[in-house]
Amino acid sequence: MKSIKLFYLRNCPYCKRALQYIEAEKAAHPEFEKLEIEMIEESEHPEVADRYDYYYVPTFYIGDEKVHEGGIFADEMEPLLRKALE
Numbered sequence: 001m002k003s004i005k006l007f008y009l010r011n012c013p014y015c016k017r018a019l020q021y022i023e024a025e026k027a028a029h030p031e032f033e034k035l036e037i038e039m040i041e042e043s044e045h046p047e048v049a050d051r052y053d054y055y056y057v058p059t060f061y062i063g064d065e066k067v068h069e070g071g072i073f074a075d076e077m078e079p080l081l082r083k084a085l086e
Contacts, residue, residue, distance in 0.1 A: 001034070001035070001084060001085055002062045002083075002084045002086070003036060003038065003062070003063060003084075004035060004036065004038065004061070004062055005037075005038045005040060005052075005060070005061040006018070006037050006038070006039050006040065006058055006059070006060055007040050007042050007049055007052065007054060007057055007058065007059040007061075008039060008040070008041060008042070008057050008058045008059075009041065009042060009043060009057050010041055012057050012058070014057065014058060014070070014071040014072070015057055015058045017071075017072070018058040018072050018077070021072065021074050021077040022037070022077060022081070024074070024077075025077050025078050025081055029078070029081075031085065032081050032085075035081060035084055035085070042057065052066075053066065054066060054069050055069070056069050056070035056071075057070075058070075058071075062080075062083055062084050067080055067083060068080055
C-alpha cells in the first residue's frame with residue numbers, strides 16, 4: 001500500500017467535493033478504509049506545499065507521483081484510491 005497526500009484549500013468547492021467522493025468510496029468499498037490520506041491544507045502549510053509541483057487543488061500524490069491535479073469527478077476517485085492499494 002502506498003501513501004496518499006492530498007493538497008487542498010478549506011474553502012475550495014472542488015476540494016469539498018473531492019472529500020465527499022473519498023467518503024462515498026470508503027462507504028462503498030471497505031478496503032479503502034485502511035488507506036491513510038495525509039491532508040495538507042496549503043495555506044496553513046505553505047512550506048510543505050512549496051516542495052511539490054502543482055498549481056491547482058485538489059491535488060493527489062500517491063507515493064512521490066502526482067496522480068491528479070484540479071477538479072475531480074466522482075467516477076475518477078475509485079481508480080485513484082485503488083492505485084494506492086497496489
